Amino acid sequence: MTDRGPEQASAESALYVFAVCKLPDPAAFAGLPGVAAGAPLRPLPFGGLTAIVQTVRAADFTDEVWQARMSDRDELERYARAHHDVVSAAAASCPTVPLPLATLYHGEERAQQALLDETERFLAALRRTANHSEWGVKVYAAASPVPDPSPVQRRSETPAALSRPAPGTGLAYLERKRGVQARRERRHEDALRLAETVDAAFQDLAAAGRRLRLHAPELEGKGRVQVLNATYLVAEHRAAELDALTRALRDATGARIDISGPWVPYSFVGEV
Secondary structure, three states: OOOOOHHHHHOOEEEEEEEEEOOOOHHHHOOOOOOOOOOOEEEEEEOOEEEEEEEEEHHHHOHHHHHHHHOOHHHHHHHHHHHHHHHHHHHHHOOEEEOOOOOEEOOHHHHHHHHHHOHHHHHHHHHHHOOEEEEEEEEEEEOOOOOOOOOOOOOOOOHHHHOOOOOOHHHHHHHHHHHHHHHHHHHHHHHHHHHHHHHHHHHHHOOEEEEOOOOOHHHHOOOEEEEEEEEEEEEHHHOOHHHHHHHHHHHHHOOEEEEEEEEOOHHHOOOO
16 A cells, blocks of 8 residues: 655655544544654545544655665664554544555545545454454463483493494484484474464454464573464453453463453454
């Protein structure tokens, strides 16, 4: 949906679109700076819906400038937080479809027409997510060290004895290696079962769910490994059930289960 191209480099302004919603309360955005200091946030009506927009300098959002910003972690975080603050304010005011970071159009008329073309998709997303929030669930299992299958030499043996393999040494090594592999496979199967158990329980509670890519082990620290990274769309009237479900699953599985939320349902507006 981003309408950003080479011609914008010389344009004076562009229209940044944060979200699409129904009947937003203008007071909800009071004091929010958006992504451009000094430019007010304002509504842009189209097809019975309203977009929350802000006029920005087009030169600040050319492909070249935006790619440079993406490589600057602090700068990217600043824009992401500003974008999220506006989307959250809209969602607190009325049902809202958040748009991706840096969704821009070259002119108000082009923005209105492009948004109007997507009206049915926005309406479907609003129906799907109204009175729902997104919750994140991460599950961790204890990381077990894998024993070394290499044969251990006895210190009391003489150098001459050490130069000759003891009878059955090769067979014992193979048996140890097979045992290590079997234990690794069992841990993998246990992790899969744990993930399926927790996911199935949350799916029963949620209106929809998505399983995300697992975090790399080195990001989780020693002693634990992530086995499930998922997000769920939960009706607001069922949100109170999440804590009880999480406690029950922790007791039943012995796993560490972290939940986060409620969030604006970013993960579920693009599936319609």
